[in-house]
Amino acid sequence: MPTGKVKWYEPSKGFGFLVTDEGQEVYLNASALPAGVTELRAGTRLEFGIAEGRKGAQALSVRLLDEIPSVSRAKRKPAEDTAVLIEDLIKVLDSVSNGLRYGRYPEKAHGAKIAAVLRAVADDLDA
Structure with a gap:
């Protein structure tokens, strides 16, 4: 599974973008987040699947690798x-x-x- 970091995530809008370790930008929808996670901070490391959507790469089955910074x-x-x-x-x-x-x-x-x-x-x- 690819890994990367949160570029930005807006909880009120329910989406954001990730950047893979290879530099690819990936769309992140709130529905791909693990249960109980409602917000992410920029720089949080993640593991995720990637699927091609209508508008490009989209993250699936996101798993947090780092604790969300306090x-x-x-x-x-x-x-x-x-x-x-x-x-x-x-x-x-x-x-x-x-x-x-x-x-x-x-x-x-x-x-x-x-x-x-x-x-x-x-x-x-x-x-």
């Missing part, structure tokens, strides 16, 4: 910066827990800010 993973902060952020977050949570021991919840605005920071750190770690 945009959030590529954009996350360096680990050293995240470590400093988590250390500061621990200090803030410690002060909140001291208040909770005495039956005091943080003010609503302060609690919302802490929750937003916790969600952001969790999203960064989960990426």
Whole structure:
């Protein structure tokens, strides 16, 4: 089976183009994608069959060879910066827990800010 890379793919339109390792452009329809795959990023390596369609070469039975690159993973902060952020977050949570021991919840605005920071750190770690 030929292999190649995604040149571009537009999920809203349901099609895109691949480039084989030999340089041939191949049309890719969403119906040729594996079950559960709805979008592809440029540069993703694929294995596929090729059939001649009305307008040229068309990909069939596409199989992903690479994991789809994660945009959030590529954009996350360096680990050293995240470590400093988590250390500061621990200090803030410690002060909140001291208040909770005495039956005091943080003010609503302060609690919302802490929750937003916790969600952001969790999203960064989960990426």
